[in-house]
Amino acid sequence: xxxxxxxxxxxxxxxxxxxxxxxxxxxxxxxxxxxxxxxxxxxxxxxxxxxxxxxxxxxxxxxxxxxxxxxxxxxxxxxxxxxxxxxxxxxxxxxxxxxxxxxxxxxxxxxxxxx
Numbered sequence: 001x002x003x004x005x006x007x008x009x010x011x012x013x014x015x016x017x018x019x020x021x022x023x024x025x026x027x028x029x030x031x032x033x034x035x036x037x038x039x040x041x042x043x044x045x046x047x048x049x050x051x052x053x054x055x056x057x058x059x060x061x062x063x064x065x066x067x068x069x070x071x072x073x074x075x076x077x078x079x080x081x082x083x084x085x086x087x088x089x090x091x092x093x094x095x096x097x098x099x100x101x102x103x104x105x106x107x108x109x110x111x112x113x114x115x
Contacts, residue, residue, distance in 0.1 A: 009109030022096030038092035
């Protein structure tokens with residue numbers, strides 16, 4: 001079955017960095033686009049970043065453009081989100097999403113940006 005397991009979240013000070021990982025299994029990872037979303041307390045889940053199956057094209061929400069970078073390693077069936085210059089408003093649960101069949105979500109990893 002399809003599994004998406006996120007890791008790398010935690011507590012970081014404003015201006016700091018984190019790298020999230022999402023390990024995928026149960027489908028041909030290299031054939032499908034992947035995305036990251038996030039959900040802050042009391043808010044709807046929102047799009048963060050997207051990468052095509054080859055990694056050749058990426059796009060980002062305006063709120064993270066220039067600070068976050070999405071990438072993937074198809075040999076490791078893993079997608080990453082490098083987050084730099086973190087702000088308190090980046091605090092959320094971050095989810096990876098596989099554009100496979102009807103779509104699959106990971107369980108999420110908490111990112112808290114606070115001094």
